[in-house]
Amino acid sequence: xxxxxxxxxxxxxxxxxxxxxxxxxxxxxxxxxxxxxxxxxxxxxxxxxxxxxxxxxxxxxxxxxxxxxxxxxxxxxxxxxxxxxxxxxxxxxxxxxxxxxxxxxxxxxxxxxxxxxxxxxxxxxxxxxxxxxxxxxxxxxxxxxxxxxxxxxxxxxxxxxxxxxxxxxxxxxxxxxxxxxxxxxxxxxxxxxxxxxxxxxxxxxxxxxxxxxxxxxxxx
Amino acid sequence: xxxxxxxxxxxxxxxxxxxxxxxxxxxxxxxxxxxxxxxxxxxxxxxxxxxxxxxxxxxxxxxxxxxxxxxxxxxxxxxxxxxxxxxxxxxxxxxxxxxxxxxxxxxxxxxxxxxxxxxxxxxxxxxxxxxxxxxxxxxxxxxxxxxxxxxxxxxxxxxxxxxxxxxxxxxxxxxxxxxxxxxxxxxxxxxxxxxxxxxxxxxxxxxxxxxxxxxxxxxxxxxxxxxxxxxxxxxxxxxxxxxxxxxxxxxxxxxxxxxxxxxxxxxxxxxxxxxxxxxxxxxxxxxxxxxxxxxxxxxxxxxxxxxxxxxxxxxxxxxxxxxxxxxxxxxxxxxxxxxxxxxxxxxxxxxxxxxxxxxxxxxxxxxxxxxxxxxxxxxxxxxxxxxxxxxxxxxxxxxxxxxxxxxxxxxxxxxxxxxxxxxxxxxxxxxxxxxxxxxxxxxxxxxxxxxxxxxxxxxxxxxxxxxxxxxxxxxxxxxxxxxxxxxxxxxxxxxxxxxxxxxxxxxxxxxxxxxxxxxxxxxxxxxxxxxxxxxxxxxxxxxxxxxxxxxxxxxxxxxxxxxxxxxxxxxxxxxxxxxxxxxxxxxxxxxxxxxxxxxxxxxxxxxxxxxxxxxxxxxxxxxxxxxxxxxxxxxxxxxxxxxxxxxxxxxxxxxxxxxxxxxxxxxxxxxxxxxxxxxxxxxxxxxxxxxxxxxxxxxxxxxxxxxxxxxxxxxxxxxxxxxxxxxxxxxxxx
Numbered sequence: 001x002x003x004x005x006x007x008x009x010x011x012x013x014x015x016x017x018x019x020x021x022x023x024x025x026x027x028x029x030x031x032x033x034x035x036x037x038x039x040x041x042x043x044x045x046x047x048x049x050x051x052x053x054x055x056x057x058x059x060x061x062x063x064x065x066x067x068x069x070x071x072x073x074x075x076x077x078x079x080x081x082x083x084x085x086x087x088x089x090x091x092x093x094x095x096x097x098x099x100x101x102x103x104x105x106x107x108x109x110x111x112x113x114x115x116x117x118x119x120x121x122x123x124x125x126x127x128x129x130x131x132x133x134x135x136x137x138x139x140x141x142x143x144x145x146x147x148x149x150x151x152x153x154x155x156x157x158x159x160x161x162x163x164x165x166x167x168x169x170x171x172x173x174x175x176x177x178x179x180x181x182x183x184x185x186x187x188x189x190x191x192x193x194x195x196x197x198x199x200x201x202x203x204x205x206x207x208x209x210x211x212x213x214x215x216x217x218x219x220x
Numbered sequence: 221x222x223x224x225x226x227x228x229x230x231x232x233x234x235x236x237x238x239x240x241x242x243x244x245x246x247x248x249x250x251x252x253x254x255x256x257x258x259x260x261x262x263x264x265x266x267x268x269x270x271x272x273x274x275x276x277x278x279x280x281x282x283x284x285x286x287x288x289x290x291x292x293x294x295x296x297x298x299x300x301x302x303x304x305x306x307x308x309x310x311x312x313x314x315x316x317x318x319x320x321x322x323x324x325x326x327x328x329x330x331x332x333x334x335x336x337x338x339x340x341x342x343x344x345x346x347x348x349x350x351x352x353x354x355x356x357x358x359x360x361x362x363x364x365x366x367x368x369x370x371x372x373x374x375x376x377x378x379x380x381x382x383x384x385x386x387x388x389x390x391x392x393x394x395x396x397x398x399x400x401x402x403x404x405x406x407x408x409x410x411x412x413x414x415x416x417x418x419x420x421x422x423x424x425x426x427x428x429x430x431x432x433x434x435x436x437x438x439x440x441x442x443x444x445x446x447x448x449x450x451x452x453x454x455x456x457x458x459x460x461x462x463x464x465x466x467x468x469x470x471x472x473x474x475x476x477x478x479x480x481x482x483x484x485x486x487x488x489x490x491x492x493x494x495x496x497x498x499x500x501x502x503x504x505x506x507x508x509x510x511x512x513x514x515x516x517x518x519x520x521x522x523x524x525x526x527x528x529x530x531x532x533x534x535x536x537x538x539x540x541x542x543x544x545x546x547x548x549x550x551x552x553x554x555x556x557x558x559x560x561x562x563x564x565x566x567x568x569x570x571x572x573x574x575x576x577x578x579x580x581x582x583x584x585x586x587x588x589x590x591x592x593x594x595x596x597x598x599x600x601x602x603x604x605x606x607x608x609x610x611x612x613x614x615x616x617x618x619x620x621x622x623x624x625x626x627x628x629x630x631x632x633x634x635x636x637x638x639x640x641x642x643x644x645x646x647x648x649x650x651x652x653x654x655x656x657x658x659x660x661x662x663x664x665x666x667x668x669x670x671x672x673x674x675x676x677x678x679x680x681x682x683x684x685x686x687x688x689x690x691x692x693x694x695x696x697x698x699x700x701x702x703x704x705x706x707x708x709x710x711x712x713x714x715x716x717x718x719x720x721x722x723x724x725x726x727x728x729x730x731x732x733x734x735x736x737x738x739x740x741x742x743x744x745x746x747x748x749x750x751x752x753x754x755x756x757x758x759x760x761x762x763x764x765x766x767x768x769x770x771x772x773x774x775x776x777x778x779x780x781x782x783x784x785x786x787x788x789x790x791x792x793x794x795x796x797x798x799x800x801x802x803x804x805x806x807x808x809x810x811x812x813x814x815x816x817x818x819x820x821x822x823x824x825x826x827x828x829x830x831x832x833x834x835x836x837x838x839x840x841x842x843x844x845x846x847x848x849x850x851x852x853x854x855x856x857x858x859x860x861x862x863x864x865x866x867x868x869x870x871x872x873x874x875x876x877x878x879x880x881x882x883x884x885x886x887x888x889x890x891x892x893x894x895x896x897x898x899x900x901x902x903x904x905x906x907x908x909x910x911x912x913x914x915x916x917x918x919x920x921x922x923x924x925x926x927x928x929x930x931x932x933x934x935x936x937x938x939x940x941x942x943x944x945x946x947x948x949x950x951x952x953x954x
Contacts, residue, residue, distance in 0.1 A: 009556060010464050012380020016648040050646075052378040055464025111373050113643050114655070142377070142643040198645045203664075203780070 013050035024210035048089025061091030090191035101150035107174030226252030235262035297749025322367025335487035342406025354395035383642035396759025418504030433518035436531025481544035502589035510563035599727035608819035610883035633945035657866035671779030673707030682821035691736025698772030706840035707774030719763025798892030802883025809886035870922035
């Protein structure tokens with residue numbers, strides 16, 4: 001499996017994503033600087049990692065969404081390549097218009113870092129097939145602006161179309177309908193606030209994140 | 221004002237120098253300094269930069285050992301952790317700024333300590349912090365806690381270095397001066413460590429990072445003075461942090477180091493450009509000449525004085541190998557950093573500064589560095605508190621109330637409200653952290669079976685009662701906490717926070733605490749490799765409790781063989797390793813339940829500490845125990861309650877002892893551990909063989925924390941009290 005991890009100035013989970021992909025599915029991972037205008041050929045997965053791209057200045061993800069590399073990401077997404085935005089990467093994908101909705105300040109107004117339990121709402125996606133009968137996942141989250149928001153019609157549509165992929169069992173930040181992760185209509189672009197890249201082996205407290213990467217590999 | 225006009229005594233006094241010191245400058249220069257020169261002297265001779273009151277005593281610390289690659293005197297200490305890996309670490313205070321502006325003060329404290337670590341060529345991999353706040357009921361405390369915690373999180377989270385541990389105390393002694401001590405640990409290769417000494421003359425001096433602005437001017441001087449009613453007016457001396465800039469700076473610095481272009485490097489911390497260029501040239505025995513017109517400036521018309529004294533954050537100074545400027549520039553451009561070659565090293569032994577065509581400073585370096593003032597401040601023999609006879613300390617009338625008081629008191633209640641605001645998992649190598657109930661944090665040495673164990677410790681109420689024993693205890697507790705996770709303790713960094721050293725009774729606290737720490741370091745083979753001194757923590761003449769915080773680093777050769785206290789299993793037998801005399805002087809029980817702070821702290825028997833610790837470490841290595849917790853604040857009662865809560869499993873204590881029950885349960889005797897094991901016979905037999913005292917004290921099981929007919933408290937009640945205090949306190953409006 002060939003994967004690319006994008007690196008924006010201020011990304012800080014880029015290495016974590018690379019290591020998680022290598023260790024959980026043996027992926028061949030290239031790091032792609034945000035100024036690049038082309039992506040490596042033959043990619044099965046593009047990851048937008050967590051962090052604080054451009055310091056989260058203006059709005060989380062707003063400046064990164066305009067980076068040169070994002071045109072290439074948009075092209076690849078339209079051709080069906082799997083794209084996963086984790087944490088800050090999810091925020092970038094929303095700002096880039098590749099996913100609906102927005103991530104707002106957490107309701108407690110604080111950064112929250114903790115282990116959380118998720119329901120795997122849709123186990124039929126390219127990102128969740130490997131969860132199989134396991135319909136829950138434990139991962140860690142760490143964000144100040146992870147409160148998913150969309151208007152009611154959009155939320156109804158996301159629910160109706162099976163685009164809600166992960167849901168918090170206990171809502172940690174006020175996210176609409178406890179949504180933790182969604183996919184686009186085509187099902188090849190995922191946004192997820194919790195970190196599979198920090199929960200890919202049991203020593204880290206959970207290995208459930210590895211199932212996400214295994215799902216993508218199985219579909220590649 | 222002409223740049224050559226003498227600055228005058230009045231200006232010197234305003235800059236924090238004494239009349240004697242001003243006279244000394246004139247003697248060294250054979251003339252009066254001008255304003256810029258005086259500015260340079262005043263910050264370099266500030267307590268913060270010169271260590272003029274403390275240096276004489278810091279020499280008492282053992283600083284060498286088989287693992288030490290570089291001890292004190294550099295930006296951070298460096299130790300060898302095998303296989304070509306080195307751990308680089310230091311702790312530093314940001315007390316004064318955090319009191320004035322808690323968010324920025326704490327944030328820039330974190331930024332500063334990270335720079336000290338990556339300046340040496342190490343990638344920061346973990347942050348810890350030691351915080352002391354005033355009485356929770358003091359009107360400022362809540363706002364300070366809130367600001368400091370979000371400042372620490374705001375900076376570390378953004379840079380992407382996990383904040384894995386720390387400690388927090390509350391005491392009215394800190395009402396007027398909180399303490400914010402931040403520790404950073406980094407990883408480097410032993411053959412790729414970078415130092416600050418300029419290696420030769422005629423090399424380019426390059427400035428990179430953020431632009432220089434008018435913030436933080438005289439921060440080092442402010443940090444070297446007491447507070448009074450006008451301290452609020454010092455807000456402009458507090459720096460403003462930009463963690464995004466720091467993240468770029470880390471990546472650019474490490475990338476630049478990888479090219480081999482860096483001959484020497486130093487961050488711009490306290491006293492900014494002044495201290496970085498003076499220290500680099502001074503240590504290298506060369507000179508330096510800078511053209512200040514070339515310094516990247518944030519504001520128009522900055523004066524030479526402002527540029528030299530600015531403490532704008534996220535700036536570095538490097539001396540490059542000849543001809544490598546273009547390579548460096550490519551890296552700075554990639555990371556979007558301001559950069560400029562602003563001068564060269566010289567062979568003159570002087571610092572020469574030019575600005576707008578004029579020489580604005582031309583002074584020898586020696587008086588600023590090795591010949592800076594050094595004081596032997598007078599100190600009196602300290603008064604040491606007397607031992608309390610446990611039999612004369614009242615037992616609780618209501619045991620349940622006493623236990624719940626301890627479990628929910630500000631110094632023992634859960635810190636979840638704090639650590640949930642810190643990213644503890646970024647870098648995906650965190651195994652134990654504030655949230656996982658182990659005595660020390662554990663992070664993996666990336667890609668290896670090795671783990672680093674990290675802790676911050678000090679018990680200020682012990683140091684207040686007896687500075688020497690308290691100093692010993694701070695070091696011993698750090699050693700014990702590292703041992704309790706199974707690590708081999710290697711070395712420490714320290715952060716010595718005290719009041720005004722010009723007062724003999726404060727100087728006595730400092731000297732005795734240092735001597736106690738030094739003794740513990742010697743006996744435990746636990747050298748000091750870096751540190752920081754923060755004096756003048758006083759407001760309106762009232763000093764903080766003496767607080768020598770210790771940051772300990774230990775090594776696990778196999779991180780899978782480690783211990784926590786959340787892993788006790790049903791029917792485990794609980795044993796106490798070590799001897800219990802029931803020492804209740806200066807204990808948490810005495811303070812929280814009886815409202816008293818008298819008595820001598822528990823004495824530390826360092827030989828017993830070592831023997832008991834080595835025994836426990838061997839048990840962990842051999843997987844003979846399920847859970848380990850050191851006995852500290854609140855004694856056996858609190859340690860067992862914490863083990864029960866963390867393991868979500870009841871404990872029944874059934875100690876057989878000649879001691880009074882309250883002395884046994886609340887006594888804070890040192891060198892002790894609580895262990896839970898399914899094979900007590902084996903452990904007891906091994907202890908006999910090793911000459912280590914162990915005694916069975918209870919059993920795991922059920923859903924309550926109980927002891928005979930003294931108390932029987934459901935875990936749910938215990939948890940509510942332990943978890944409830946801090947969030948309830950923070951959500952209350954004053």
